[in-house]
Amino acid sequence: MTAIEEDWLRLAEAMIFAAATPVTPRALGQLLPDAADTDAVIAALRARYDGRGVELAEVGGGLQFRTAADIAPRLRRVIQLSRRLPRVAMETLAIVAYHQPLSRAEIEHIRGVALSQQTLETLLEAGLIEPKGRRETPGRPTTWGTTTAFLTQFGLKDLRELPPPEDLLLEPPRPAEG
């Protein structure tokens, strides 16, 4: 492995900094000279930003700079916040994340209540879920799945980062709900 040149770090830093969405390692590799080891450059860049106000995160299959989580309480006063998802939307999102692709009827079966149009629209507008084709059963219902924006929004590398259901159930019951 060759040494990491400062120039490569600068290039990678600038590219990830400029982008509005996570930059894939592949796109980064195309920008860097052939001699550069993309993974090593990423690691070096992450180390450089470690503990700073802005950190390098791996989300949604790409790299993105974001502010450090511990600063959030102070930043919230000055930075425009995105809207929090209501509880119903969060639960619906969790169902889609675990059982995708699945139809609206299947979502309703799991929650035991009808899925409101508003909830569906909230998730669609936020770009968190998307249609994933139709199921070849009577009525050909549309099935839904999560998007890359979902991963980015919740800081996940990929869907495998979601905890397995057993792990969640084995958690000791929380003393007070809420």
Place this chain on the structure above:
Amino acid sequence: MTAIEEDWLRLAEAMIFAAATPVTPRALGQLLPDAADTDAVIAALRARYDGRGVELAEVGGGLQFRTAADIAPRLRRVIQLSRRLPRVAMETLAIVAYHQPLSRAEIEHIRGVALSQQTLETLLEAGLIEPKGRRETPGRPTTWGTTTAFLTQFGLKDLRELPPPEDLLLEPPRPAEG
């Protein structure tokens, strides 16, 4: 003057990074603890980014991060979008191709409508037509013909490769006298 605490630098860095508009030193000062010297924090932050892929720039009285000037051209990606010629331009070009050299008045006569300056300029800018001298009639109008670039663009060896008007029309148009 007190020493600059790392925490202040992190806060300033995160705020300038996340803000949707340039951050004024005043706004920054309100975020930082009273003990912090805003100007000193800005100076320290600028020094930290000096020589990196991203630098702290002062724009319109505010601070923002910006891609380093020497890196920006290397990040530039050019996307080529094919542009279609407007219908009017295409018709005009076709008439010039078939009846060259001919004057503007003759083009108008064949198309049966007036020819806008803009259309002529579109074709000129695209390098598809060029002036071919003046006609020795009253007013000495400029005559127009197609260019070599026209042939290249349409994949023609020469103008004789165009299908003859007789193959296309029962009564091919004739440019008016003049």
Place this chain on the structure above:
Amino acid sequence: MALPSSEPDAPRETLLLRLQGFEGPLDLLLDLARSQKFDLAQISILDIVDQYLTVIEGARRVRLELAADWLVMAAWLTWLKSRLLLPADQQEMQDGAVAAEALAERLRMLAVVRLLAGWLGARPILGQDVFARGMPEDHTDIDRSRLAVDLATLVGSYLRAARRGARDRAYQPRPLTLWTVQDALRRLGVMLGSVPDWASLEQFLPDHLTGPTERRAALASTFMAGLEMARDGTLRLRQSEAFGPIQLRAGLGPLETGLPEDDA
């Protein structure tokens, strides 16, 4: 919020309010299951069935018109309970056990979803807890200089333009440019001097006749002019046979009129 089966004397309004706080029967059942304080993997369906029926009974005492799905669930749970209480060797009891396990599975699934929603909500959420760059830079240039054109479009455009051009031009009848007798008189007068001998009438037609119609008209005009000029003796005409070629030559002028023909 633990639902109190241990508080049967709870105020009625509180009971109803609690019922309305749940998103349907499944939601209430899950809450009852949780209040067992057991591992959710070991839900005792019989226990929560009793609790559910108690809650519904209490709610119905307060208000009769309870939403249908609450009552449907109550009826189904009553049926389930009756099956579960039968001696263990009966087929119905086994059916009940399967149904109870299916319900427990649904509750576990819903519990997992709740937990995952909580897990997601506790993560650093973009736009809430962490922030991306507020002013991203776009280093993409769009080059629109390239043209998307093809020969077919060019030829098609030509056809369209030509057809429209022909249609839009106002119709003008082509003016007939026939050779008049006056024209013929002038031309004959000029040409006669340079014709020494008999010459065919056709030789005196103008050069620029475009079609057969114009040609025949000119021939007729020239003949008329010839007759006119022969009358005053400016020229002489002859035709050796019917429908034969008409010939003419210069005459001797008006004074010569009446003199015998002499070809010397």
